[in-house]
Amino acid sequence: MRNVMTITRRELAAWFYSPMAYGVITLFLVLAGIMFDLLTFEPGAEASIRGVFGPWMLLILAFMLAMLTMRLLSEEYRNGTIETLMTAPVTDAEVIGGKYLGALVFYAVMLLGTLIYPVLVSKYGGLDSGLTFACYLGLLLTGALYIAVGLFFSACTQNQIVAGLAAFVVLAVFTFLTNFIGQMQEGTLRVTLQHLSVAEHYESFMRGMIDFTHVTFFITTTAVFLFLAVKALEFRRWR
Amino acid sequence: MIEVRNLTKRYGPIPAVDDVSFSVETASTGNIIGFLGPNGAGKSTTIRILTCYLPATSGSASVAGYDVFTQSLHVRRNIGYLPESAPLYPEMRAREYLNFRGKLHGMTRHDRESAIRRVTERCWLGEFIDRPIGQLSKGMRQRVGLADALLHDPKVLFLDEPTIGLDPTQIRETRQLIRDLGQRHVIFLSSHILPEVEATCTHTIVIANGRVLASGSPTELRDRIGAGSxxxxxxxxxxxxxxxxxxxxxxxxxxxxxxxxxxxxxxxxxxxxxxxxxxxxxxxxxxxxxxxxxxxxVASLEDFFIKITAEQRAARAK
Structure with a gap:
């Protein structure tokens, strides 16, 4: 565990040295701000923050988190630092864990920046704190899954751009396309595809519900991708 | 200290290391082992296996008494490794980097501080210790890499082509440093430069095309080369x-x-x-x-390899 924290701290420091991280945070906050201004901060609008974090936000998140996570391992492969890292007494799982936590903390910091909106809303109307909590939990769980997917693709290739693009495409497919295709199908196929759709699960949180099945969906898929990331890191050395 | 038995590593069908066996015992070989061979001979691959970075296709190896496949974490605690390109994180300062590496080795804050002081002096890092690594010259980065390899005072040091890309003064300093370090650590260094191995090593293992061709003290080696001079x-x-x-x-x-x-x-x-x-x-x-x-x-290393490979071929023909 100590090694995980050591790697997490190094990852966080590396982000705050890079212009990319500031760009991503800025982009995210600006977009969220525009949405807040257009959809929520209006007379007669609902006093909640779900306008800011509508389904469109998932696409933005998929893109940003893919960009944020693509360097995690690809850069180590490219620079050769993976060699010194993996010959230090750390296990593959600790490396993946450390990098994952680093990205998750970074994402959580990014989300903290949006807490201004619920505060603003509460000044002008009765904020539904339960709904707000559910929204943030949904955002956090979705981000946690996206980061795991991004990390997995970064563990597969030394090319950051390939890793980022692959992660974004897969995330976009699982967020929207499965749902879209599912609606055109019938029977079990429809149910299966909709169950795989991240947007479906996310929507439930946006309605203010914290449903155990949806929480389980996010936790298990995240775990699967983290496991795959550890295997991908192992596999690169076995070739 | 290092024991290698029938080690083979294939990349696809091509063997990079082909049935290599050797043994390093300080008593008989001394502390500084030169791993000599032309480019593409399998030197880096062998070192990567011994440092637990790559798994071998077959065969076994142990370092500092631990098996590199089954007791990999124990091996990694006891070795320091400087890869050929001295890879480092460019955005970190040398001190931050060494601190990070010390933590990975489970050193306490106090140990890390004194170890960083020690290696800064050993590797002549001086004021460069507080510069971002990305701004350092190739020679200086090599020293940071070496400082990292020395940080946790390992039993065995693996240095892959430690003088490559350095200027003549730096090469001389590095060789001197390696000789000094040989008093405390077992050093396994790879090189394709014969005079370098002769100047620094107490024992030499010659490898080409993934096979060990010869091994012995530099004097024995020189005699064999001398025959062709x-x-x-x-x-x-x-x-x-x-x-x-x-x-x-x-x-x-x-x-x-x-x-x-x-x-x-x-x-x-x-x-x-x-x-x-x-x-x-x-x-x-x-x-x-x-x-x-x-x-x-004196015959060049190239002549030497040609000679030894010819000898081998002749022996096989018999």
Whole structure:
């Protein structure tokens, strides 16, 4: 565990040295701000923050988190630092864990920046704190899954751009396309595809519900991708 | 300290390391082991296996008493490794980097601070310790990498081509440093430069095409190379007479002669490990010829490899 924290701290420091991280945070906050201004901060609008974090936000998140996570391992492969890292007494799982936590903390910091909106809303109307909590939990769980997917693709290739693009495409497919295709199908196929759709699960949180099945969906898929990331890191050395 | 048995590593069907076995015991080999071979011989691959970075296809290896496959974390605690390109995180400062590496080795804050002081001095990092690594020169980065390898005071140090890309002064300093470090650590260094191995190592293992070709002390190695060395001499006199006289020396096997004005430039090859310099001088002096140059041309590493591979091929043919 100590090694995980050591790697997490190094990852966080590396982000705050890079212009990319500031760009991503800025982009995210600006977009969220525009949405807040257009959809929520209006007379007669609902006093909640779900306008800011509508389904469109998932696409933005998929893109940003893919960009944020693509360097995690690809850069180590490219620079050769993976060699010194993996010959230090750390296990593959600790490396993946450390990098994952680093990205998750970074994402959580990014989300903290949006807490201004619920505060603003509460000044002008009765904020539904339960709904707000559910929204943030949904955002956090979705981000946690996206980061795991991004990390997995970064563990597969030394090319950051390939890793980022692959992660974004897969995330976009699982967020929207499965749902879209599912609606055109019938029977079990429809149910299966909709169950795989991240947007479906996310929507439930946006309605203010914290449903155990949806929480389980996010936790298990995240775990699967983290496991795959550890295997991908192992596999690169076995070739 | 290092024990390698029938180690093979294939990348696809191509073997990079092919049935390699050797053993390093400080008592018989000394502390500084040179792993000598041309580019693509399998040096880096072998080191990567010994440092637990790559798994081998077959065979076994142990370092510091631990098996590199089954006790990998124990091995990694006891080794320091400087890969060929000295990879580092460019955005970190050298001190931050060393601190990070110390933590990975489970060192306490106090241990890390004193260790960083020690390696800063050892590797002449000086004020560069607080510069971002991305701004450092190649030589300085190499030193940061070496400082990292030394940080946790490992039993065995693996240095992959430690002087490559350095300028002549840095090369001399690095060799001196390696000799100093040899008093505390077992050092396994790879190189494709024969004089470098001769100058720093107590034992040499020669590898080419993934196979161990020879091993022994640098003196033994030099004797084997010496057998293939040539003598260059310039003698004033009639070409035919000079050729006749020199060919007449018992151990001389071949003489090439090239007239340069009144002078003759001779390339003399001797049998076995015979040193014919004294005889050449006597013959020349006895005839009253003038000798203005005589030197031994030590065979290049390339010649050496060609020679050893030829020997191997001949042995296999028998």
């Amino acid at each position: 040539r003598l260059i001499a310039e003698i004033k006199g009639k070409s035919d007479e000079v050729r006749g006289a020199i060919s007449g020396i018992a151990e001389v096997s071949r003489v090439e002669i090239e007239p340069v004005g009144p002078w003759n430039r001779l390339t003399i090859e001797a049998n076995g490990s015979g040193d014919v310099r004294e005889e050449v001088f006597r013959v020349t002096a006895a005839r009253g010829w003038t000798l203005r140059e005589m030197r031994r041309e």
